[in-house]
Amino acid sequence: MIGSTLNHYEILRKLGSGGMGDVYVARDTKLGREVALKVLPAELTASPEARNRFAREAKAVAALNHPGIVTLFSIEDADGVHFMTMEVVHGKTLAELIHKGGLTLEELFDIASPLADAISAAHQRGITHRDLKPQNVMVTDEGSVKVLDFGLAKLREEIPGKAMTELGGTVATEEGRIIGTVAYMSPEQAQGKDVDPRTDIFALGVLLYELATGERPFKGDTGISILSSILKDTPAPITDLNRRLPRHLGRIVKHCLQKDPERRYQTALDVRNDLEELREEVDSGELQAPAAEPEPTRTGNRVVLAARAVVLLAAAFVAVKLFDTGDATEGSGERVQIRLTKLTSQPGRKMFPTLSPDGKTVAYAWREGDKFDIYVLRVGGGNPINL
Numbered sequence: 001m002i003g004s005t006l007n008h009y010e011i012l013r014k015l016g017s018g019g020m021g022d023v024y025v026a027r028d029t030k031l032g033r034e035v036a037l038k039v040l041p042a043e044l045t046a047s048p049e050a051r052n053r054f055a056r057e058a059k060a061v062a063a064l065n066h067p068g069i070v071t072l073f074s075i076e077d078a079d080g081v082h083f084m085t086m087e088v089v090h091g092k093t094l095a096e097l098i099h100k101g102g103l104t105l106e107e108l109f110d111i112a113s114p115l116a117d118a119i120s121a122a123h124q125r126g127i128t129h130r131d132l133k134p135q136n137v138m139v140t141d142e143g144s145v146k147v148l149d150f151g152l153a154k155l156r157e158e159i160p161g162k163a164m165t166e167l168g169g170t171v172a173t174e175e176g177r178i179i180g181t182v183a184y185m186s187p188e189q190a191q192g193k194d195v196d197p198r199t200d201i202f203a204l205g206v207l208l209y210e211l212a213t214g215e216r217p218f219k220g221d222t223g224i225s226i227l228s229s230i231l232k233d234t235p236a237p238i239t240d241l242n243r244r245l246p247r248h249l250g251r252i253v254k255h256c257l258q259k260d261p262e263r264r265y266q267t268a269l270d271v272r273n274d275l276e277e278l279r280e281e282v283d284s285g286e287l288q289a290p291a292a293e294p295e296p297t298r299t300g301n302r303v304v305l306a307a308r309a310v311v312l313l314a315a316a317f318v319a320v321k322l323f324d325t326g327d328a329t330e331g332s333g334e335r336v337q338i339r340l341t342k343l344t345s346q347p348g349r350k351m352f353p354t355l356s357p358d359g360k361t362v363a364y365a366w367r368e369g370d371k372f373d374i375y376v377l378r379v380g381g382g383n384p385i386n387l
Contacts, residue, residue, distance in 0.1 A: 001039070006078040009037055009085065020044075020054060020151035025088055035073060036089070040082040051082065052153060058084050060127045060153040068118025069147050089146050094134035094207065100214045102242050105249075108211050110280045111137075114145040116272035119204060122147070123197040123268055126156030129194065132203035133184045134210065152179055154195065169305045183216055187259045190227045198261040201268055205256025212249065213241040217257065231259070248278050343377055344384065355379075365387075 001024065009026040015036065016023050021044075033292050044050035053232045061072040061084075073085040076337055094111070097103070103111070117136060122129060129136075131152040138146045180189055186202035189195050203297065209217045217235030220226035239250040252274050258264040280286075343362065344350055348371075354365040363376045375384040 006037065006039075006081060006083060007076060011037065020050070020057065020149075021083075026085075028085075034088050036070075036086045038084050038086065042081075045080060045082060052085075054082060056155065057149075057151045057153060060122075060155060061086070063125050063127065066121040066123055068114050068120055068145050069122065087333040089138050089140055089148070091138045091140035091142075091144075091146070093342055094139070094211070096139045097139060098134060098210055098214060102210075102212045102214045102238075103385045105245060106283065108208075108249075109275065110143065111139060111145055111211060112208055113272055115147070115207070115281065116204060116268050116275060118147045118270055119147065119200050120268035122150075122153075123200070128154040128195060129200050129203075130189070131180050131184075132200055132207060133181045134207065137207070149277050179188050180224050183218060185227070185230060186261070187231050188261060190230050196261070197268065198266065201256050201265050201271060202258075202261075204268065204271060205253055205264075208253045208256065209235065209238055211244055212214075212238045212253065215241060246278065246282060248281075252278070290297065343379065 001022070002013060004011055006026070008029045010029055011024045013025050014022065015025055021038045021040050024039065024082045026035055026037045027033070028035050040050065040054050044054075055075070058072060058075040061070065065071075071087040073087070075082075075084045086267070089295055097111075100106070117153070119129065119132070126330050127150070129147070129150060129152070132147075133150065136147065137148045138148060140146060182190075184203045184206050186195065186199040189199050189202075204215055209215070218229040218233060220229050234375060237250045238253050239245050239247055248387075252271065255263075255265055256271060265274075344364075344366075349367045351365045351367065355362050360378055360379055361376055363374065366373050366375055374387040377384040378387060
């Protein structure tokens, strides 16, 4: 294919492949510019369903005119080869940009707000993407966000029906078949139910979670186990995994990831507005993002534990001196008597005692060798409960 010509397009190099075709960079010899060619593979050309999906993608992209969505130039065929021409996007996909620990807050805002805006523009034209994932979102060399690959897009006028799955096979349900990429599916999509733009909002929530933490919210060893996690599991808050993030960002992500579509954001525009409002609050200083906590080393952990133990011992000593000085309490003429009662008899070290507000229960850490546990004990007596 490389070096060959389709109509007046000279194919220069391959960019990548997807479920609905291979993508090449080509030179438009008429206009003297580079374009991206998405070519329907020969094995799919004979399939009416594949050709319809290919045409649907072209129709979806052609209906959109937004800086955050790849621009379609034409849909053509040459000697039975079906292809579409689009703008070439130079940059990196989110799959290349996401790293362990997540992006900085500024980087996240730079991507998340325009991404939500692009999705909102598609929804306003009656188009649900249905396959939002890091590989289908690019950040250009200039820093702009581009949404790609509308091959699984659903147009508003379509009648819900069956379609191919990308699970490596077909998973039939009563209402249809699962389509999309497993880790980024909404619960209703995972069950093969009819979907609407709110399924993209769930996928956007998964992307935001991954941008913020470097981890996916729903995990599993197989496609089925990931689907099960999407349907049943509640992911850890992003602020538990990345303490640099403001809590309100966690609420935005959580709102996107509601399993019931009625409880999610109802429009991507609302997501964009909340993200921009949060950014304004952070930039103005009205809302301070938490400072990053340095990752302690193993030795550092020991130092911190020892320091805390010293502080607690010092606090206990001060408390005893205050309450048992042997002097009369000022103005009362009475002495304060302190009685010390031993609460624990376990071997090993007991550390970090914390009294409950009502003074009836104490929680503490217990360590013996490599074993480290948390216990709760009634001050009045009884057996400690291992948490």
